[in-house]
Amino acid sequence: MRKEYLMTPGPTPVPPEVLLVQAKPIIHHRTPEFSSILAGVIDDLKYVFQTKNDVLLFASSGTGAMESAVINCFSPNDKVIVTSNGKFGDRFVKLTETYSLNVIKLEYDWDKVVNPDDIKDQLKKNSDVKGVFVTQSETSTGVLNDVQKIGQIVKDTEAILIVDSITGLGAVETKTDEWHLDIVMSGSQKGLMLPPGLACVSVSEKAWEAVKNSKLPRFYFSYEKAKKSLEKNTTPFTPAVSLIIGLSEALKMIRKEVLENVIRRHSILAMAARSGIEAMGLKLFAPPEGRGNAVTPAWVPDGVDGKALVKMMTNKYGITIAGGQDHLAGKIFRVGHLGYFERFDILTTLAGLEMCLCELGYRFDLGSGTTAAEKVFMENQF
C-alpha cells in the first residue's frame, strides 16, 4: 500500500472542504445564486491580493493570465522591460515577443535575483518604456524577486508594473496597492488550494489607462468585457462554476486563518524545509537574499542521479516532488509547500528524501533532516 503525497509547487493539494463543495450538483451561472457566490469570491480575492483594484477571473491556467496582461495593456512595438531569472520569466519574454512588443530583456542566471537597479537604469535610458514584467516567485527555482523595491522604481514612470505572482500569492507578501503593483496574476492550483483551471488578475487605475490605449486584438481575455460583466456580478463567458464555488470555500478558509497567519505558516514551512535539507548536507539552490516560501529547490548531491531520486520518491514512497526544469533537469529537485500544507507534510517529504538518498548511496546522518525540521516547528508555532 502507498498513499499519494503531492509535494509540488502546483498543482497543490486541495482541502477536503473544497473537494466537498465542488462535488455538489452543478448550478447554472446565470442565476442570482451564482452571482452572489461570484461577488463574494471577488471581495475575498481583493483581501488576498491586498487591493482595492479590480480583480478579474478567467477560466484558464496561469499562462492565460500572463498572456492577458500582454494583450490588454500593450500595442505592437511598445517598448517593455522583461526580467527573467527562470522558466516563467522566459515565458514573459516569449509572450511579449509573440505579440511583437519591443522587448528589453534583463536576463539573470537562474540562481540570482532580479536586480532592481538594472530596471532603474533601463527606465532612465528609455523614457518610452510602457511596461515592466517581473516574476515575483519563480516556480522553477524558488527564487523570490523583490517586487516591493521594483514597485518603488516603476511607480514614478509612465510604465506599468506587471507581476506574475502565480506561486507567490498567499505564500509570500504581495501588497498590491501598497507596493504599486499594477497587474498581479495568480492561478487556482497554487496558494488558493484549488484544482487547476482558474486564473485571477488585479488591474490598477494606471493599468486601466494602458488598457484604453492598447491596440492588440482580444476577445476571451478582454479586461473590459470581464470588468463590465463583473459590475453585474456575472462573467462574459461561461465561468468554471465548480472551481469558483470551490474558490469561495478556499477563500473562507484563508479568511478564517487570517492572511497574515497564512503567510507566516508558509514562511515557517519554508524555513523547516530549508533547515531539514541543509541539515542533510545538501545545498539550497536559491540565494539567501531571494528565497521564497512556495517551493524549496536544492542541488542533488554529487554521485546521485537527480531523475532517479525524483522517480524513487514517487514509485517507492508515493511522494511527488518536482525535478529541475530545462537546463536544471536532473540537477536540482524542488519541494513544494504552497497552499494546503502543514508541518507533517514537510516531515513526510524530508523522511522520504532521507530514505531515498540513503538508498541511492548518499552518505549523511539519517534523521538529521527531520530532526532539524522538528526543531523549527517547536520554535515557531502556527
Add this chain to the structure above:
Amino acid sequence: MRKEYLMTPGPTPVPPEVLLVQAKPIIHHRTPEFSSILAGVIDDLKYVFQTKNDVLLFASSGTGAMESAVINCFSPNDKVIVTSNGKFGDRFVKLTETYSLNVIKLEYDWDKVVNPDDIKDQLKKNSDVKGVFVTQSETSTGVLNDVQKIGQIVKDTEAILIVDSITGLGAVETKTDEWHLDIVMSGSQKGLMLPPGLACVSVSEKAWEAVKNSKLPRFYFSYEKAKKSLEKNTTPFTPAVSLIIGLSEALKMIRKEVLENVIRRHSILAMAARSGIEAMGLKLFAPPEGRGNAVTPAWVPDGVDGKALVKMMTNKYGITIAGGQDHLAGKIFRVGHLGYFERFDILTTLAGLEMCLCELGYRFDLGSGTTAAEKVFMENQF
C-alpha cells in the same frame, strides 16, 4: 492550519476510494444490484477470514457481534471459560454474565498474555464446558493472544472457541479454518477500513450445532435468520447499504494488495512504531511474546502527564492517538496502525510524539524515534 490525523485503533482512516463509493446515491436493498454486491462482499470476507465457514453481516458495532455469539450459541447456566487480559476480555465476562451463563473466569494482568495451559487445565477439570471466549488482539493494550494454540486445545473438546478478532482481522494472521476458530468476529471500523456500523461473524459447523441447541431468545442478531437470508443473497432486516457498498470497495483493495501483504505491511508498521518508541527511551506496554500489529501502547514516561500528552497531540498537531483505558488512563498511550495506514502515518505520529514529549519536559534525543522507524522501513519494503 492543522490537518487531522486519525491514529487510533478504531475508528481508523477510510481510504478515499471507499469514501467515494459511499457517496454514490443510495440504492434499494431489495434489488438484484444490491444482492450481487452482497454476494461479492461475503465471498471476499471469507477470503479475509481465511474460511469456508458462513460469514454473517450485522448492522451493528463490534459489541453487537460479541453479544450475538453469546445469545446464538448458549443457554442460561451453560458453563463457559472466559479469558480476559484487557477491557474487551472484560466485556465478554459482562456479556456472558448478563445472559446468566455459568462463567469460569481466567483473568490476567493487562500486560500479560492469556496462558493456553490454563484453558487446557480448566477444560480437563470441567468436561461440560460449552464455550471458550478469547480476545485475539486486545485493543486496550495491544496484547496478542495465541488463538492458534488455544484452537489446538479446544478443537478436541465439546466446547466451541469464540474469538474476538475485532482489531485482529486484516492486521494479524487469523486462520479461521486451519486454527479451528468456531466463531470469529470483526467490526467495520478496523482492519476493514470502513466507518463504524457494520460487524461480521464467521460460524463453523461445530458452532452451528451449538446454535441448534441454544435456548436464549434472539431476533435481530439471529444467526439462523441471517444465514437463511444470505442463501438468497439478502438480509433479514435493512442492511447498512452504503457501508456494505464501501466494504465491497475496501475488500477489492485488500484482494489487490493480497492478504499476505496486508498482514506483512501491518507487521512492518508495528515494528517501526515499536522501534521508534523504544529509541525515544520509552517502554512498550505489551510483553514481547504478545505484541500485535494493530496498536502499539507504551508507558508514558515518568514526570509526563499522559492525559496532557494525548491532548497536546490533538490540540497542537491534529494527531489523535488513544490514551489508556480504565486503570491505565493517563499511564499509557496507544498508537493505532490498523487498516489504511502506511509508513508516513507512523513517521507523522512519531514526529508529533517527539515534539510533544520534548515540550512536556521529557529528555531524550529529538529525532531518535523517526530515525529508528526510517531504518525499519528501509530494511523492510512493502
